[in-house]
Amino acid sequence: MASLKTRLLKEKIAKGFMHLSGMLVTGSLFFIVGTILYKGLPYLSWEMISQLPKGGFYIGKEGGILNAILGSLYLAGVATLLATLIGVPIALFLNIYINTASKLAQFSKLMFDILYGIPSIVYGAVGFTIMVYFGIRASLLGGIITITLLTIPIVVRTVDELIKTVPTDLKNVTLSLGATNWEVAKVFLLHIKPGILTAILLAFGRSIGDVAGVLLTTGFSDNLPRYIDEPAATLPLAIFFQLSSPIPEVQGRAYASALILTFIILIIVICTHILSSKQNKHKI
């Protein structure tokens, strides 16, 4: 065995490398946000936020990205609402109505984990196929269907993790007082309320940022969608399409859109952080 000195030297070198990797990993975050801030800030103006693009999103020079901001909020809002209404009861079912150790519960959780990992382009392709089958054209509705399917696993998984933190005794005590399963569920819901908001925010963040899924299903439009069967613009698509434009003003709109999307995501992350520390305080 080598002398203690060389062994300790090795330890030092290894530690140095670890420091370096840690800094690279966390540094990449500041790099990304920094690049977007640097490029986007000069283009951010009230006009950007309050106006529709004029003269076509690709060639037009005037106007802003109101269509994309509102389109994104509509799409992500409705999809998140639907995913919550479907996902939360499923998580409750898997933990309260049936035994968590049962085959059905285990299998379902595995499947939701896998669904969570399926890329959004596959959801997009499937959503597109479903739309063709039912004769729905590229529209807000198509996007909502696809994004809801995409976000259900997120809600189920997050709420499931939350319910695991609730002590089993609570369930047993409530049941022994003669409560029904539904009443137990209500007690649980009260207990994990801040956490459920976290799940909703996570799902909202994922829906508002998704692009591959909406690319195939939502279409793109310079106007606000008045009905659910009209195509709609979303922020990620506005970035994606406008970035490749040769016209500087249009590119600027892409940078501004990227900045706005970053703001939204950062706000969501901060809220999630606050909520999850609240949830931790709730712990018995």
Add this chain to the structure above:
Amino acid sequence: MKQLTFVLLLISLSVVIIIGIGLTFKSVPLFESFNIWNLLTDKVWSPMKGKFGFLPFIAGTLSVTLVALVIAIPLCILTSIYLTEYGSKTLKNTILPLINVLAAIPPVLYGVWGVLFIVPAIQSYIAPIFAVSTSGYTILAGGIVLAVMIFPIMISIMVEVLKTVPTELKSASLSLGATKWETIQQVILRKAKPGLIAAIVLAISRAFGETVAVLMVCGNVPKIPTSIFDAGYPIPALIANNFGEMMSIPLYDSALMFSALLLFVIIFGFNLISRIILNKLEGKHNG
């Protein structure tokens, strides 16, 4: 309530089946005209002439993923070891939330970063070192962007896995006179190996399916890349780029749905394997 939630569960789970059957159903016309083996190994992609060779896209996906893994694996293993073994509580409480922010950033913003920063950097600084001239839209650019995208998933799972290594094992090794680094190499990494591999496999499946960020930076030329400074064309980008025109050319839509099926099957398999490993580890830890 019970029946209602059960029905919701069944409907949601059937999404897996809908994806599988739907995509297979749409790919059938392609199988009727071509042999699946030929589809996967043919080099020529020319839908107008009725040629559907998927090899360039498979090669593109594999090479971008490989570059991403080469960058991400060492960085993530070192970072997660540092966090679990050396890092103070405050450090963990600062770095892990930052990594969560990285996970929350949407793919398209990674793409913007790639286009604005990585691509020009490769064009004017990295490629000249190797005496290559390129536009910067390369496999390497895709790999770097993808590596940053898979940092969060790799690190969060690796940290969880490293936490499951029993303290007794570490203490035993340390008390025998091993340095901390030796303990990490000989005991912790060995013990955590299956979990670490599962984390990597999950990250691979994430990398395989990543569409937009990679599409924006890797050039999209349907040729088999020969170096990391060549452009590449991954499978997800193929679907995203061509869905608009696919309805007008015979078998084109079928070919694209086949590529979606391919992605689905590969990612389903990878996810299944690594989830089973991780669930087992978690179970062991609790019990």
